[in-house]
Amino acid sequence: MLSPRLDWAKRAIQALLIALAFSLFLSFFLSLLRLGFILYSGLYEGALSHPLPFDQIAQVLKDGFKYDNRVAAAASLIFLILALVRAKAAHIFALFVLVLCLFLQVANITYYEIYGVAFDTNLLDAFNQTPKILMGMALHSEYHIPTKVFVWIVCSLLVGFIYHKFVHKVEQLASGFQSLPFKPVCGLLVASFSVWTLYCINSRLALTEVSLDLITKPAKDPFLRQVTIGAFRNLYLVFKGYKSSQNVHFSSFTNKSLLQASIDYFNLPPTTKLPLDLRKLLSHTSQNPTPPTIQHVFYIVSESLSSWHFDPRFDAIHLVSALKSLNDQQHGFIFPLFIENARRTVKSLDVQLTGLFDLNDTNFVNMSVNIPSLPTAIGNQMKGLGFDTTFYYGGSGIWNRLDRFSKKEGFDHFVFNTYLIDFAKEQLKINPKAYPSPLESDWGVHDNVLFDYILNNTPTDKKTFSMVMTLSNHPTRNVNLKAFGVPIEKIKDFVAHSKDKNMPDAIFLGHVYWYDKILVDFIKKASAKFPNALFVITGDHFDRSFVYAKDNYYWTKSVPLIIYAPSLTPKLTTCIGSHIDIAPTIMELVAPKGYKYASFGKPLFSNASSGGKDCAIRKPFVWGQSKDFALGFEAVAGQSQKSGLDFVYTDSGALLYVKEHAWVKAPLLEADTTLAKELKDKKQIANGLSWHYLFKGPILK
Numbered sequence: 001m002l003s004p005r006l007d008w009a010k011r012a013i014q015a016l017l018i019a020l021a022f023s024l025f026l027s028f029f030l031s032l033l034r035l036g037f038i039l040y041s042g043l044y045e046g047a048l049s050h051p052l053p054f055d056q057i058a059q060v061l062k063d064g065f066k067y068d069n070r071v072a073a074a075a076s077l078i079f080l081i082l083a084l085v086r087a088k089a090a091h092i093f094a095l096f097v098l099v100l101c102l103f104l105q106v107a108n109i110t111y112y113e114i115y116g117v118a119f120d121t122n123l124l125d126a127f128n129q130t131p132k133i134l135m136g137m138a139l140h141s142e143y144h145i146p147t148k149v150f151v152w153i154v155c156s157l158l159v160g161f162i163y164h165k166f167v168h169k170v171e172q173l174a175s176g177f178q179s180l181p182f183k184p185v186c187g188l189l190v191a192s193f194s195v196w197t198l199y200c201i202n203s204r205l206a207l208t209e210v211s212l213d214l215i216t217k218p219a220k221d222p223f224l225r226q227v228t229i230g231a232f233r234n235l236y237l238v239f240k241g242y243k244s245s246q247n248v249h250f251s252s253f254t255n256k257s258l259l260q261a262s263i264d265y266f267n268l269p270p271t272t273k274l275p276l277d278l279r280k281l282l283s284h285t286s287q288n289p290t291p292p293t294i295q296h297v298f299y300i301v302s303e304s305l306s307s308w309h310f311d312p313r314f315d316a317i318h319l320v321s322a323l324k325s326l327n328d329q330q331h332g333f334i335f336p337l338f339i340e341n342a343r344r345t346v347k348s349l350d351v352q353l354t355g356l357f358d359l360n361d362t363n364f365v366n367m368s369v370n371i372p373s374l375p376t377a378i379g380n381q382m383k384g385l386g387f388d389t390t391f392y393y394g395g396s397g398i399w400n401r402l403d404r405f406s407k408k409e410g411f412d413h414f415v416f417n418t419y420l421i422d423f424a425k426e427q428l429k430i431n432p433k434a435y436p437s438p439l440e441s442d443w444g445v446h447d448n449v450l451f452d453y454i455l456n457n458t459p460t461d462k463k464t465f466s467m468v469m470t471l472s473n474h475p476t477r478n479v480n481l482k483a484f485g486v487p488i489e490k491i492k493d494f495v496a497h498s499k500d501k502n503m504p505d506a507i508f509l510g511h512v513y514w515y516d517k518i519l520v521d522f523i524k525k526a527s528a529k530f531p532n533a534l535f536v537i538t539g540d541h542f543d544r545s546f547v548y549a550k551d552n553y554y555w556t557k558s559v560p561l562i563i564y565a566p567s568l569t570p571k572l573t574t575c576i577g578s579h580i581d582i583a584p585t586i587m588e589l590v591a592p593k594g595y596k597y598a599s600f601g602k603p604l605f606s607n608a609s610s611g612g613k614d615c616a617i618r619k620p621f622v623w624g625q626s627k628d629f630a631l632g633f634e635a636v637a638g639q640s641q642k643s644g645l646d647f648v649y650t651d652s653g654a655l656l657y658v659k660e661h662a663w664v665k666a667p668l669l670e671a672d673t674t675l676a677k678e679l680k681d682k683k684q685i686a687n688g689l690s691w692h693y694l695f696k697g698p699i700l701k
Helices: 004-044 054-085 087-115 121-128 131-140 145-178 182-202 222-228 230-245 258-266 312-317 321-325 345-354 378-384 399-408 417-430 447-457 488-496 506-529 547-551 553-557 579-590 670-695
Strands: 283-285 296-302 332-334 337-339 388-393 413-415 464-469 533-539 561-564 576-578 596-598 629-631 635-639 646-650 655-659 662-664
Touching (some): 004 054, 004 145, 004 222, 054 230, 087 145, 087 230, 258 670, 296 579, 312 488, 321 506, 345 378, 378 388, 378 596, 488 506, 506 533, 553 635, 553 646, 553 655, 553 662, 629 670
Parallel strands (some): 296 464, 296 533, 337 576, 388 413
Antiparallel strands (some): 283 596, 629 635
8 A cells, every 4th residue: 555645746746747738638629629610610601801811820820829828727727736636526627628618619609600709798698688588599590509509519528538538648657657756757747837837827938927919910800800819718808897897887977867967967958857868969060161171081099198298398309399390370289278088098099989988997898888889989970971981000909809899980991010010011122221120019010100001001082081099109118219310319318407306218208209200200291192181189198107297187187189181270169178079079170061970079170261269368167158178087177267277177176277288376266166076077977978878878768
């Protein structure tokens, strides 16, 4: 009879070896399942484009392998713990995992047949159906679900048989290892299992994890992009969002009833009754006095472009001199006071893509709600005007499901890093000096390549709407600044001699300088190629990298808005705005008179032939008459009762005055505090109504 110590040693060797073998087996099995998905849905069902993109298929299998390895690592760790206690329990668990993986892949294939996408929030609809309805759909649908269940059972038995044979071979190998010295064998197995598991978890041989959503190269083919991340990851995103979204209700935003909140927000008669239709309440009519002339719209959301970039203290290094040069007050304007509607890029895109206010810190696509195609969405609005719509992003096409999200909200095309890299490589074949390396950062392809792609691929023979999300001014910043002629030594000298504490370093400021110049270079080239173009430039959120700016509430809540249209002479209609106001501004400048559109915001400019708002001379603020206010993220802005001043009021209760893009110290007026609190209440109602539209629909009842 073996001693307890020897028995434990043999069990440890066997457990480690079989756990490692199971992890490898599962990783290989998951890759086979992904390949099966591609073969069945892609080839047999015809979801793949033709000619077959074999290079993309290979890339998807490679990237999918990394996602699968995280599942394999988690399962093998559980397997190892069970195997150390009882081998039979570990094998039962292994069979359960294999059968579950097979089930999810069959279900995912069926789901794709029904919805045209891999697992997403539509999955939650099943929980709202009775078992009778679900059973009826399963038995009588055209998707051959009973056949698929049968295939799953047969394949499960086959996989169980193969796994049994596989384990038998591994156990034979373990028996051989058990006759060798324990310490070196055990050490080798521990090291092998640890290194493999570490690689599986972190997708590389390192102690830190990387985001696969960022580093993977998304396939151009829409079907292959759906296949990449796998069923487990998709299910995780669906139910993670569902959990957070269930804790939100209309009462989470305001203590007013739905009816009273609607009356207050839309200035409705006090005798108004439910039901109400948000689509009608949000309806606007274009007042454009001139026939539409704009043929191309470029709506550029710039990573971290901030108001503090425009502060005069940076004029010595010409930090944003190119953007400032557009401000001729005839064809180009830097808007007086503009505040952000989100603190993160993905949340900012939520607002700017949908035209709805933010709800919480979870972005819309991960809130596990079936997002409708919204009339407030700028993509849908421009599509309704006959524009061909494209969303451009230099990063991953699967980042926060931006491909599906943008398509749902009216974009005909979605261009991401894979397209841009291919474009850059073609340009480098023609001219090896076309682009200095590196072409990419950790987030994606640099903005100079992005702008060149847009310039080269925007057609001249039809109306186009291009919404662009840049990324080079995001950590880690690695643009080859010297290759672009950025005066980095001058900037270093400026930083070294600055009296301000926590001044950003030269590399940081160099990227702001670089972006300013390549952006305006693009605008100038595009203006020449597309004379009837409108350019709208804003930042996605405050640039948090400047520590000194965090003491200035104006800077932490505001971003710039720049309007430039060589063929127009826009006029200001208000002096205060936020991201939610960009869509109606575009509509007012490009839509014909009398055109109906929906928006929570208001137009900031018009094509009026004369007049225009003088922000230095305004009548006192009056509810229902003045439009000089904005509802932002954790802040509102309004016109002060003091002549020539505006204010920003934060959720923390801080109120500060602003004049000509700068924080102005002035005695606090009680009337301004009262107005600020009323605006905050209005903002909370807007958040609640946006939540209602997403989760309950447009009918208020």
